[in-house]
Amino acid sequence: MRLSTWEHQATDYPSIGTDCPEYEPRGCPRGASFSWYTYSPGRVRYPYVRGALPKLWLEARKRLGDPVAAWSEITSDPAKARAYERARGEGGLVRADWDPVSELIAAAQVHTVKAYGPDRVAGFSPIPAMSMASFAAGARFHSLIGGTLLSFYAPRASTTAGWSRTGS
Known part of the structure; x- marks a missing residue:
């Protein structure tokens, strides 16, 4: 004898009636929480950067004028690279302004494409269920x-990347 069960997670979505299963955007226990991320009081609303990096970036950017050259200088100088890489995983993030951080990210991507090729730029977009x-x-x-787009679903093996992109 084989017994199969299904447990619905508690949700606060409006009921669609007793004659069919309730709406579940994902089959996993945390799937129903995706709609709350946007409205959570604890959500990140500003960019945060490791403490040593903004100082290095602003100084190199001001001196060199070219954002890509500034990023290249920081990453190619072992002492400067170590100054912010060493702090990984230890907290020390500081709130930063959007404009310099956006420029830093763009410069880092352009530098990576020039130095190593476009396939070395990997992106991780939000889940399609959260924001298509x-x-x-x-x-x-x-x-x-x-570049390469990493799959939100592959590490979890809950659905295939093709399903989320094509719906089939």
Whole structure:
């Protein structure tokens, strides 16, 4: 004898009636919480950067004028690279302004493409269930530059990447 069971997670979605199963955006226990991320009071609303990096970035950017050259200098100088890499995993993140951080990210990606090739730029977009527009924007950007888009689903083996992109 084989017995199969299914447990619905507690949700606060409106009921669609007693004659069919309740709506579940994902089969996993945490799937129903995706809609709360946007409204959570604990969500990250500003960019945060490791403490040593903003100082290095702003100084190199001001002196060199070119953002890509500034990033290249920071990453190619072992002492400067060590100054911010050593702090990984130890906290020390500081709130930063959007404009310099956006420029730093863009410069790092351009530098990576120039130095190592576009396939060395890997992106991780939000899950399609959370924001299809945001997911599509990230997927399209990486497709245009020749980068790699990592799958949200593959590490969890809950659905295939193809399903989330094509719906079939």
